[in-house]
Amino acid sequence: MYNLVMKDVRLAIHPFFFLFPFLMGALMLIPNWIYFIVLLYFCWITIPNLFNQFKAQNDLMFTSVMPVAKRDMVKARVLVIVGLELLHLVTAAIFGFISMILYPDTNYLFFPPNMGFWGLNLVMLAIFNLIFIPLFYKTAYKFGWALFAAVTAAMLFAGISQWLGIQNAVVNDIFYGTDAQQVKLQTFILIAGILIFVALSIIAYRLAVKRFRRVEI
Amino acid sequence: MLALDVRNVNKRYHNFHLKNVSFQLEKGYIMGFIGENGAGKTTTIKSILNMTHMDSGEIHVLGRNMSEYELELKQEIGYAMGGVDFYTRSKVKALTEVIKKFYVNWDDETYRNYLLKFKLDENKRIAELSTGMKVKYNIAIALSHGAKLLIFDEPTSGLDPVARDELLDIFQGLVAEGEISILFSTHITSDLERCADFITFIQNGQIVRSGEKEEFKESYLLLNGAATQLNQVKDRLISYKMNSFGFTGLILARDFNNSWDMKAATPSLEEIMVYFAKKEDEYV
Structure with a gap:
């Protein structure tokens, strides 16, 4: 398993994609921006580049010839995706924290980068994983339509929740508030986000294994 | 083993x-x-x-x-x-x-x-x-x-x-x-x-x-004969080609009859492959 992850890290993933989270994270320093976009860059840029590289370098063939189980091939790939997602999320959260200190008096139109917002981001990535990973493993090399569907779903989730955050007084109160009660609620949303992210990523992995077993390499 | x-x-x-x-x-x-x-x-x-x-x-x-x-x-x-x-x-x-x-x-x-x-x-x-x-x-x-x-x-x-x-x-x-x-x-x-x-x-x-390779090759024979002799053996040939001297065809060694007045030689692997491919084409 570890060997498979290291194979991706050493051969397939350009170091740029490990620095990219810091570049994108810095976008959190733009005051009062739509911060959902920061993590969406992962879906828009990192994922297609990564999967194009796997395809161009015949990674599927390369790995299939080696003594590794199909299940582990999927597990390692899911860990790589989840690992990069968390790297993006954590760096963005750190930059978000700095952003809140830099601009303390901002009257946020879009979600402020608080814990509740990161909870929503985790759900967005969970939806992305749940759609992208199983759809990709139908062939294990074609990723275009899987990416299109997953990005659309993630953007819809971001768009609808942001719209609710602006339009709906209750949702607005929960996500924009800074009182102790609201912060507590935001913490719960973050925890719920973590649980949903873990659960959906595991489901995505299981579905992907099932499909990958049927793939003719 | x-x-x-x-x-x-x-x-x-x-x-x-x-x-x-x-x-x-x-x-x-x-x-x-x-x-x-x-x-x-x-x-x-x-x-x-x-x-x-x-x-x-x-x-x-x-x-x-x-x-x-x-x-x-x-x-x-x-x-x-x-x-x-x-x-x-x-x-x-x-x-x-x-x-x-x-x-x-x-x-x-x-x-x-x-x-x-x-x-x-x-x-x-x-x-x-x-x-x-x-x-x-x-x-x-x-x-x-x-x-x-x-x-x-x-x-x-x-x-x-x-x-x-x-x-x-x-x-x-x-x-x-x-x-x-x-x-x-x-x-x-x-x-x-x-x-x-x-x-x-x-x-x-x-x-x-x-x-085994030699046995494999020797199980076939490449026949050379005049065009007039073709009808005599046509049914037994795996396939054949016509040329200006007559025909050349591949046959299973056990189907070959010594009384035929034709040149027979052990084919190369390439010849075996080519004649089999030709047979395939005929059925298409």
């Missing part, structure tokens, strides 16, 4: 069918796996490596069932595919560093020795290696993890005659001690004339014949 035992493998695609493919490779020998493009060579090899799902059949490698012991057996199989490259922009060194971690019996010293023997430069990128060097690199990897069965899919296609000759010498050297066995698919039959011990001939998804 059998290095490879393929039993009744069936696999149906919508436009192609692998039918009851069976053949055996004795340990310590080289088997040439021949057939025209699209005959089913690669599909058979993929079935051996458990990369496609067989509809039915069994594969045994070194006495053990591949579907049960896939991971253990893959430790003992070396595989190289001509013309397909992996991670071509990576350096040989980087690729080896990754690959070696997957094999429990990896031996760095053996690897170093083969690098020297094959004059492989570790600092070159895969894309910078010649076709022959790539095959040698694959051999070095396979032998360094102690592979006992080497499966090469068209390893000599795209090689110049000098590199081919060198590679065939290497193959023969590898099996000399009797531990390593090679299954080697190709459509360049002259390579097999030189180094194969056994021949398995596949056509249109079916094994035509599998056996």
Whole structure:
């Protein structure tokens, strides 16, 4: 398993994609921006580049010839995706924290980068994983339509929740508030986000294994 | 002991069918796996490596069932595919560093020795290696993890005659001690004339014949006769070609009758392949 992850890290993933989270994270320093976009860059840029590289370098063939189980091939790939997602999320959260200190008096139109917002981001990535990973493993090399569907779903989730955050007084109160009660609620949303992210990523992995077993390499 | 035992493998695609493919490779020998493009060579090899799902059949490698012991057996199989490259922009060194971690019996010293023997430069990128060097690199990897069965899919296609000759010498050297066995698919039959011990001939998804090379060739005869004699033997010929002197046709040696006043000679592997392909065309 570890060997498979290291194979991706050493051969397939350009170091740029490990620095990219810091570049994108810095976008959190733009005051009062739509911060959902920061993590969406992962879906828009990192994922297609990564999967194009796997395809161009015949990674599927390369790995299939080696003594590794199909299940582990999927597990390692899911860990790589989840690992990069968390790297993006954590760096963005750190930059978000700095952003809140830099601009303390901002009257946020879009979600402020608080814990509740990161909870929503985790759900967005969970939806992305749940759609992208199983759809990709139908062939294990074609990723275009899987990416299109997953990005659309993630953007819809971001768009609808942001719209609710602006339009709906209750949702607005929960996500924009800074009182102790609201912060507590935001913490719960973050925890719920973590649980949903873990659960959906595991489901995505299981579905992907099932499909990958049927793939003719 | 059998290095490879393929039993009744069936696999149906919508436009192609692998039918009851069976053949055996004795340990310590080289088997040439021949057939025209699209005959089913690669599909058979993929079935051996458990990369496609067989509809039915069994594969045994070194006495053990591949579907049960896939991971253990893959430790003992070396595989190289001509013309397909992996991670071509990576350096040989980087690729080896990754690959070696997957094999429990990896031996760095053996690897170093083969690098020297094959004059492989570790600092070159895969894309910078010649076709022959790539095959040698694959051999070095396979032998360094102690592979006992080497499966090469068209390893000599795209090689110049000098590199081919060198590679065939290497193959023969590898099996000399009797531990390593090679299954080697190709459509360049002259390579097999030189180094194969056994021949398995596949056509249109079916094994035509599998056996010791000389016996394989001697089981056929190439007949030369006048055009007027053709009708006498036409029904028994596998296929034939007309030329200005008469006809040339391939026949099973047991169907040949000495009383016929015709020249008969043992065909080459290429001639056997060509006449079988011609027969196929006639039915189309």
